[in-house]
Amino acid sequence: MSQTxxxxxxxxxEKPQFYLTEDHHPEGSTxxxxxxYLMSDCLIFAxxxxxxxxxxxxxxxxxxxxxxxxxxxxAINTAMLLFSSITYGFAMLQMERGAKAxxxxxxxxxxxxxxxxxxxxxxxxxxxxxxxxxPTRSAFLSSFFTLVGTHGLHVTFxxxxxxxxxxxxxxxxxxPENKRRLMCLxxxxxxxxxxxxxxxxxxxxxxxxx
Amino acid sequence: MSSHGQTPHAPxxxxxxxxxxxxxxxxxxxxxxLRSYLIGFSLSVILTAIPxxxxxxxxxxxxxxxxxxxxxxxxxxxxxxMVYFLHMNPRxxxxxxMMALLFTLVLVGITLAGSLxxxxxxxTNMMPMSPEMMKNMP
Numbered sequence: 001m002s003q004t005x006x007x008x009x010x011x012x013x014e015k016p017q018f019y020l021t022e023d024h025h026p027e028g029s030t031x032x033x034x035x036x037y038l039m040s041d042c043l044i045f046a047x048x049x050x051x052x053x054x055x056x057x058x059x060x061x062x063x064x065x066x067x068x069x070x071x072x073x074x075a076i077n078t079a080m081l082l083f084s085s086i087t088y089g090f091a092m093l094q095m096e097r098g099a100k101a102x103x104x105x106x107x108x109x110x111x112x113x114x115x116x117x118x119x120x121x122x123x124x125x126x127x128x129x130x131x132x133x134x135p136t137r138s139a140f141l142s143s144f145f146t147l148v149g150t151h152g153l154h155v156t157f158x159x160x161x162x163x164x165x166x167x168x169x170x171x172x173x174x175x176p177e178n179k180r181r182l183m184c185l186x187x188x189x190x191x192x193x194x195x196x197x198x199x200x201x202x203x204x205x206x207x208x209x210x
Numbered sequence: 211m212s213s214h215g216q217t218p219h220a221p222x223x224x225x226x227x228x229x230x231x232x233x234x235x236x237x238x239x240x241x242x243x244l245r246s247y248l249i250g251f252s253l254s255v256i257l258t259a260i261p262x263x264x265x266x267x268x269x270x271x272x273x274x275x276x277x278x279x280x281x282x283x284x285x286x287x288x289x290x291x292m293v294y295f296l297h298m299n300p301r302x303x304x305x306x307x308m309m310a311l312l313f314t315l316v317l318v319g320i321t322l323a324g325s326l327x328x329x330x331x332x333x334t335n336m337m338p339m340s341p342e343m344m345k346n347m348p
Contacts, residue, residue, distance in 0.1 A: 032303045039314040046318040050325035061341040075262050089247040190295040201284030205265045
């Protein structure tokens with residue numbers, strides 16, 4: 001009796017397999033997954049924008065945006081990020097052509113513009129803090145530094161990622177894996193430019209407008 | 211025996227690589243061209259320059275109208291970036307990117323409008339406070 005049971009069990013159970021027998025997952029799912037990450041990042045920025053919207057007028061008898069912000073500097077900063085977006089676009093076009101040297105060149109130009117943006121932003125932060133308008137001065141400045149600083153931190157990690165990928169492309173060429181990574185960074189980089197549109201419109205221009 | 215084991219493997223591998231190739235081709239179709247990038251860039255430059263000029267020159271007397279224009283142009287520029295740089299369209303990934311974007315926009319709208327609405331009412335219902343009182347706050 002027990003023997004028949006064992007036999008029937010042995011008949012039914014297949015040989016266990018500890019590896020994936022189905023097809024390799026489609027390449028496009030990485031893009032969708034990365035898009036979902038960007039959307040969750042978008043929510044972080046939305047909450048920071050809402051915080052700034054609520055606290056942006058609470059100056060605690062301190063300086064207001066019209067006293068602090070240097071709009072020509074912000075305009076140059078915006079131009080830097082916009083230029084870096086179009087040069088990343090050129091890098092993607094060269095990547096599709098399979099031209100490794102040109103791709104690396106445009107990625108390098110993108111990195112330089114990104115670094116210029118970051119440098120100007122750090123200069124502005126340094127200037128504000130030395131004027132006594134640091135993040136602890138008022139609720140307006142706390143929310144300003146949190147929002148713009150979070151964006152700057154994203155750009156910083158974007159540049160680190162960019163340099164990493166330049167090394168990867170330089171060493172292994174434009175293999176499918178590197179193309180996929182470059183496409184993810186492309187979405188990340190353009191997304192940061194989209195967030196910056198919100199920052200210069202809502203924080204700087206609306207702030208100076210009063 | 212081993213050659214027999216290999217034969218069913220080879221076509222499967224080939225078809226997989228073909229499917230892979232076909233997919234990557236389909237993906238590239240969703241990418242921009244030099245022309246679309248340049249159109250997006252020109253539109254962005256114009257849509258950035260106008261709000262900066264409006265605020266820096268004070269061309270329009272009404273602050274409310276200027277603010278409305280600045281935010282309106284900002285929204286238009288975000289759409290331009292989405293279309294020309296992020297290549298958003300209702301067909302990519304079978305519509306899932308667009309669904310995720312719409313869902314996120316709903317959440318962003320609720321977060322922004324809800325926060326401003328609630329906190330505005332909270333502020334207007336607070337006891338009035340002068341800047342002097344504010345300075346002496348603990």
